[in-house]
Structure formats: structure tokens, C-alpha cells
Amino acid sequence: MSKLQQPIYNRLALIGAGLIGGSIARAARAQGAARSIVVTARSPATRKRVAELGFADQVVESNAAAIDGADLVIVCVPVGACGDVAREIGPHLMKGATVSDVGSVKGAVLRDMAPHLPPSVHFVPAHPVAGTENSGPDSGFAELFVNRWCILTPPENADKAAIERLAAFWSALGANVETMPADHHDLVLAVTSHLPHLIAYTIVGTADELGEVTRSEVLKFSAGGFRDFTRIAASDPTMWRDVFLANKDAVLEMLGRFSEDLSGLTRAMRSGDGDALFEHFTRTRAIRRGIVEIGQDSPVPDFGRTHGGLPAEPLPRPYAADNE
Amino acid sequence: MSKLQQPIYNRLALIGAGLIGGSIARAARAQGAARSIVVTARSPATRKRVAELGFADQVVESNAAAIDGADLVIVCVPVGACGDVAREIGPHLMKGATVSDVGSVKGAVLRDMAPHLPPSVHFVPAHPVAGTENSGPDSGFAELFVNRWCILTPPENADKAAIERLAAFWSALGANVETMPADHHDLVLAVTSHLPHLIAYTIVGTADELGEVTRSEVLKFSAGGFRDFTRIAASDPTMWRDVFLANKDAVLEMLGRFSEDLSGLTRAMRSGDGDALFEHFTRTRAIRRGIVEIGQDSPVPDFGRTHGGLPAEPLPRPYAADNE
Numbered sequence: 195m196s197k198l199q200q201p202i203y204n205r206l207a208l209i210g211a212g213l214i215g216g217s218i219a220r221a222a223r224a225q226g227a228a229r230s231i232v233v234t235a236r237s238p239a240t241r242k243r244v245a246e247l248g249f250a251d252q253v254v255e256s257n258a259a260a261i262d263g264a265d266l267v268i269v270c271v272p273v274g275a276c277g278d279v280a281r282e283i284g285p286h287l288m289k290g291a292t293v294s295d296v297g298s299v300k301g302a303v304l305r306d307m308a309p310h311l312p313p314s315v316h317f318v319p320a321h322p323v324a325g326t327e328n329s330g331p332d333s334g335f336a337e338l339f340v341n342r343w344c345i346l347t348p349p350e351n352a353d354k355a356a357i358e359r360l361a362a363f364w365s366a367l368g369a370n371v372e373t374m375p376a377d378h379h380d381l382v383l384a385v386t387s388h389l390p391h392l393i394a395y396t397i398v399g400t401a402d403e404l405g406e407v408t409r410s411e412v413l414k415f416s417a418g419g420f421r422d423f424t425r426i427a428a429s430d431p432t433m434w435r436d437v438f439l440a441n442k443d444a445v446l447e448m449l450g451r452f453s454e455d456l457s458g459l460t461r462a463m464r465s466g467d468g469d470a471l472f473e474h475f476t477r478t479r480a481i482r483r484g485i486v487e488i489g490q491d492s493p494v495p496d497f498g499r500t501h502g503g504l505p506a507e508p509l510p511r512p513y514a515a516d517n518e
Numbered sequence: 519m520s521k522l523q524q525p526i527y528n529r530l531a532l533i534g535a536g537l538i539g540g541s542i543a544r545a546a547r548a549q550g551a552a553r554s555i556v557v558t559a560r561s562p563a564t565r566k567r568v569a570e571l572g573f574a575d576q577v578v579e580s581n582a583a584a585i586d587g588a589d590l591v592i593v594c595v596p597v598g599a600c601g602d603v604a605r606e607i608g609p610h611l612m613k614g615a616t617v618s619d620v621g622s623v624k625g626a627v628l629r630d631m632a633p634h635l636p637p638s639v640h641f642v643p644a645h646p647v648a649g650t651e652n653s654g655p656d657s658g659f660a661e662l663f664v665n666r667w668c669i670l671t672p673p674e675n676a677d678k679a680a681i682e683r684l685a686a687f688w689s690a691l692g693a694n695v696e697t698m699p700a701d702h703h704d705l706v707l708a709v710t711s712h713l714p715h716l717i718a719y720t721i722v723g724t725a726d727e728l729g730e731v732t733r734s735e736v737l738k739f740s741a742g743g744f745r746d747f748t749r750i751a752a753s754d755p756t757m758w759r760d761v762f763l764a765n766k767d768a769v770l771e772m773l774g775r776f777s778e779d780l781s782g783l784t785r786a787m788r789s790g791d792g793d794a795l796f797e798h799f800t801r802t803r804a805i806r807r808g809i810v811e812i813g814q815d816s817p818v819p820d821f822g823r824t825h826g827g828l829p830a831e832p833l834p835r836p837y838a839a840d841n842e
Binding site: 200201202203204221224225228229265274298323324325326327328333335336337338340341342343345365366367368372378381382383385386387388389390391392393394395396397398399400401402403404406407409411412413414415416417418419420421422423424425426427428429431432434435436438439442445446448449451452453455456459460463464466468471472474475476477478479481482483484485488490491492495496497498499500501502503504505515 | 524525526527528545548549552553589598622647648649650651652657659660661662664665666667669689690691692696702705706707709710711712713714715716717718719720721722723724725726727728730731733735736737738739740741742743744745746747748749750751752753755756758759760762763766769770772773775776777779780783784787788790792795796798799800801802803805806807808809812814815816819820821822823824825826827828829839
């Protein structure tokens with residue numbers, strides 16, 4: 195990978211250094227997308243760890259110190275904490291700076307942050323649609339955003355040049371950038387992300403509470419399908435609590451449709467309507483192919499999970515075939 | 519990998535050569551677990567392809583020809599077709615042969631196959647809990663069963679030596695073998711496999727039917743969680759139609775509990791009970807850790823999906839940081 199000829203921003207301030215903040219810092223440094231990178235985090239332990247990992251030029255103790263002189267400020271905290279951060283930094287932002295975030299819900303972020311930001315800064319909310327089930331400063335990596343979408347949801351009156359510059363920043367980090375209204379974003383993500391997480395959290399909980407089937411059995415036989423759900427049900431609890439509270443309406447709407455569809459399949463199963471099941475399953479297979487075709491998932495079976503080697507030890511004699 | 523010193527069976531007949539049948543043939547050959555391997559399949563195209571792929575010693579046109587002289591017959595067809603195959607092969611099985619299957623439902627297989635099998639053969643149903651979203655003879659591979667569980671559900675009066683021999687066969691293919699009653703198997707798999715598939719099939723269908731969110735948007739932003747569901751919703755439609763019809767009662771039972779739990783989380787979301795959500799999400803995260811600890815999934819983030827490299831092209835000048 196080669197660095198940019200010129201950085202896109204002079205001083206990037208990251209408020210929060212978890213999976214996303216830590217990945218932005220690593221990617222921005224690798225690409226030379228900002229001349230300097232300053233990071234802060236609420237917890238002293240996180241700040242200490244960020245300093246040890248060395249992916250920022252500076253680690254500071256307060257949000258005020260972080261934003262001092264920053265022309266790009268990205269708030270990388272759970273959605274529910276964005277409003278408070280905006281209130282705190284609003285009066286101290288550099289004139290002309292761009293303020294952004296990485297929240298998975300955009301309507302609530304716009305509503306909570308915008309009132310605290312002065313008209314002299316550009317507010318361009320963003321959502322990089324990328325992540326893993328891990329969290330914390332150790333979990334980030336520079337390639338997290340490569341070939342993933344980053345959705346910008348600027349308010350209607352936002353400055354065009356500021357939007358384009360932020361888009362260039364995310365492109366430099368490897369993302370494909372798209373712009374859409376915040377409320378449409380929240381509806382799209384309700385179905386592609388929030389509802390899947392809610393369902394995964396539910397089924398993993400259900401499996402853990404059974405009387406007749408032990409937890410040990412659930413874990414052992416998870417390769418039958420269950421384990422695919424557990425990955426997203428291992429995502430950061432604070433982040434996801436905030437997502438469901440902040441995007442409640444859209445998630446409830448999608449949940450209603452899901453429940454209707456589930457009733458339909460249940461009815462087909464109960465009445466022994468094999469044709470209806472077959473037709474439905476054939477259709478969903480095609481959707482998977484679409485995702486693989488546009489490069490949003492691995493075409494390798496099992497997502498490219500590695501399979502171990504065959505056992506090397508020969509078995510004992512008694513099992514030899516009879517008629518030799 | 520090293521071959522067994524002696525084969526466990528003399529002649530292995532596989533009826534059906536899809537993902538599972540084709541993987542058994544490849545693994546058994548790699549391990550020398552059977553002296554010869556004969557394969558048949560209903561469709562001429564599949565038989566032709568198996569012959570081209572060369573993973574069997576013989577490809578024959580009929581079930582009767584396949585089982586001729588076989589001391590292990592494994593029926594590798596969808597659950598709904600097992601009874602018919604048993605009726606056809608029953609009268610022609612070699613005395614002392616072991617007959618098994620690979621179905622994901624065991625009560626129905628026992629019920630459908632047992633009446634057609636003579637008392638002179640050993641019937642030991644089996645379920646290798648392994649698979650990928652792909653199907654057909656090309657999709658199999660020798661390592662599919664490595665470190666996966668294979669569950670045997672022998673009837674109460676089954677011959678101990680025959681069970682142990684089949685267990686040794688599956689161990690040679692890399693599987694961990696466990697034995698349990700068929701009805702318990704069906705309950706365990708309802709929650710670890712069948713319910714997850716039903717849910718995945720449902721949500722992928724729901725996402726595809728929305729008016730406000732286009733299919734293109736669903737595919738593009740699937741990295742937010744949705745794509746994890748699409749893998750299992752791409753599984754073989756015939757196989758899964760049969761599974762849901764054959765294990766209806768256990769799946770409906772688990773579905774009832776899932777729906778109650780989903781209502782609970784929905785209520786927490788609706789009433790803004792963040793603590794309840796947080797507590798639930800923290801618990802599910804621990805379950806994921808358990809699956810990774812016992813080696814049933816990859817500890818690498820994103821199941822070890824590969825991430826691409828950062829973009830190499832420098833960006834155009836206009837985005838350079840202002841004060842150089």
C-alpha cells in the first residue's frame with residue numbers, strides 16, 4: 195500500500211478508541227490521510243493501552259485537548275453518548291472543522307448532536323458499515339473498512355466541499371462512500387443490520403435457556419447452523435443497547451414484517467406444504483449469490499473458515515475389514 | 519495424513535453423492551477406511567460428474583448394483599427419500615452389512631427405514647453435524663468432517679460391535695463420535711440447526727420483499743450483520759424442506775420459545791429498558807466464547823474472512839490538508 199501524496203486533513207481527533215476508532219487511526223496513519231492523529235478515550239485503561247499500541251501520534255486525557263486544532267473530529271462512541279460529547283466539545287471546536295461520527299443510527303445522532311455544534315463547523319454524520327464481533331483498542335486493524343460501505347448522512351444545508359473531503363478520507367481508508375438521508379439510512383440498516391442482530395441475540399439466548407438440551411450440547415453441535423448466529427450475538431453490548439433504543443421505530447417496523455413472514459413459513463411447515471418451503475428456500479439461495487457476486491462476502495464455503503487436516507493416527511486392528 | 523493400516527470396511531456403498539456423500543467418499547479414500555468405494559446417484563448427470571471427479575472406485579446406475587457385496591451402505595439422500603431407498607435395497611442387502619444414513623433428522627429416518635431392513639443387517643442411523651452452503655458432487659471435500667461431531671442414534675437392540683465399527687469409520691474421517699437416542703438428537707438439532715435455518719430463511723426472505731429498501735441496498739449493506747444469515751439460507755432447498763417436515767414437532771416447540779424470548783426483547787426495546795438489553799447481550803457474548811473455546815468455530819474475527827488491502831492509488835490534490 196502506498197501513502198497519499200498529501201494528507202486530507204491536518205489533524206484528526208478521535209474521541210473513543212474501540213474497534214472503529216482504533217481502526218480509523220491505524221488506517222489513516224497507514225494511508226497518510228491525516229498529518230497527525232490525536233486520540234482520547236474516557237477510561238484511563240483504554241488511553242494507556244492506546245499509548246502502548248502506538249497507533250496515535252498523541253493520546254490526551256480530555257475531549258477538549260483532543261479537538262484543539264483538529265480539522266476533523268470523529269466521535270467514535272456508542273450512539274447514546276454522542277449528544278453529551280457534542281455538548282462538551284461544541285464551544286471549543288476549531289472554526290471550519292468537520293465533525294463526524296461512526297454511529298449505526300443516524301437520525302438520533304443528528305437529533306442529539308446538531309443542536310450543540312456551532313454554525314462555524316461542518317457536521318457530516320457517517321456510518322462505516324464494517325465491524326467484527328470484537329471490541330476495544332486491541333481489536334482494530336487498518337483493513338477493516340476496505341471494500342465496505344461508508345454511508346454519509348449530511349443535513350440538507352451541509353457544505354458540499356466538506357462532504358466531499360470527508361468522502362475522500364473514507365475512500366483513502368478503502369471504503370466505498372454513499373450519501374443518503376438519515377431516515378432512509380435508519381430504515382436500510384434496520385433490516386441489514388439491526389434486525390439480524392436482534393434475532394441473533396434472541397436465538398442465542400433461547401438456546402441457552404433450554405431445560406432438555408444442555409448448554410454443552412448446544413455448543414458441541416453448533417456447527418449445524420447455530421454458530422453463524424453467535425458471532426453477531428457476541429458484538430459489543432453497550433453499542434447494541436444504544437442502537438436498539440435509538441432506532442426503535444424502524445426496528446419494530448421490520449420486526450413486524452419478519453414475524454408475519456415467520457408465521458407464514460411456520461404455517462407451511464405445520465400443514466406439510468413442502469412446495470411452499472422449497473420455493474422460499476430457493477429464493478433465499480439466490481440472494482446469497484447476489485451478496486457474494488458484489489464482493490460483500492467470501493465465495494469460499496463456510497465463509498472461508500479453515501478446516502483441519504485428516505487424522506494422522508492409524509486406528510487399532512480390530513476394526514480391519516473382515517475378508518482380506 | 520497417513521492411511522489406515524487396514525480398511526475398516528471392505529466395500530462402502532454410497533447412495534447419493536452430494537456434499538455429504540461426496541465428502542465421505544473423498545475422506546474414506548484418503549484415509550483408506552474402505553477397501554473399495556462404490557457410488558450411485560439417481561440422476562445420470564450426477565453419476566457422470568462423479569465418474570469425472572474420480573473419487574469413487576466404481577459408479578453404478580442402480581441402488582441394487584451399489585449395495586451388491588457392500589458391508590457398509592450409507593444412504594446420503596434427503597431425509598424424505600430415505601424410506602423409499604430402504605424399501606428398494608432391503609431385500610438385497612448382504613447379510614451382516616451395516617446400513618446407515620446421514621440425515622439431519624433421526625426419528626423420522628428410523629421410522630421410515632427400519633421396517634424395510636431385514637434382521638440380518640445392522641441399522642445404525644448417523645448424522646454428521648457438518649456441511650457448507652454448497653451442494654452437489656463438486657462441493658464435497660475430504661476434510662469436511664474433521665473436528666465435527668457425528669451423532670449415532672442406534673435403535674435400542676442394535677449390535678454393539680456394529681456400532682463401534684461405524685464409530686471407528688467416522689473417527690477415521692476426522693469426526694468426534696457421540697451416541698444418543700433419536701428423539702433427543704431431534705430436540706438438540708432443532709435448536710442448534712433447524713431453528714437457526716428457519717430463522718435465517720425467514721429474515722433473508724423478509725429483507726427481499728421490502729418496498730422502501732431495495733434489494734440492491736440490502737445486498738450492499740449486508741456487512742452490517744445480514745450476510746451472516748444468508749450463508750445458511752443458501753443451503754440445499756430439498757434437504758431443508760425435508761428436515762422441516764420431518765422434525766416439525768421439535769422445531770415448532772423451539773420456535774415457540776424463541777418467539778416468547780423475542781417478545782421479551784421487543785418489550786425491553788419498546789419500553790426503553792436498556793439494562794435488560796445490556797444484560798441479555800452480555801450473556802450471549804459469553805456463549806460465543808464457549809463455542810470458540812471448544813474449537814467449533816474460528817477465533818479469528820469475522821470467522822477469519824479475509825479483508826482486502828488498503829487502496830494503493832493516491833488521491834487527487836484538492837483534498838490535501840489546508841495548512842501545509
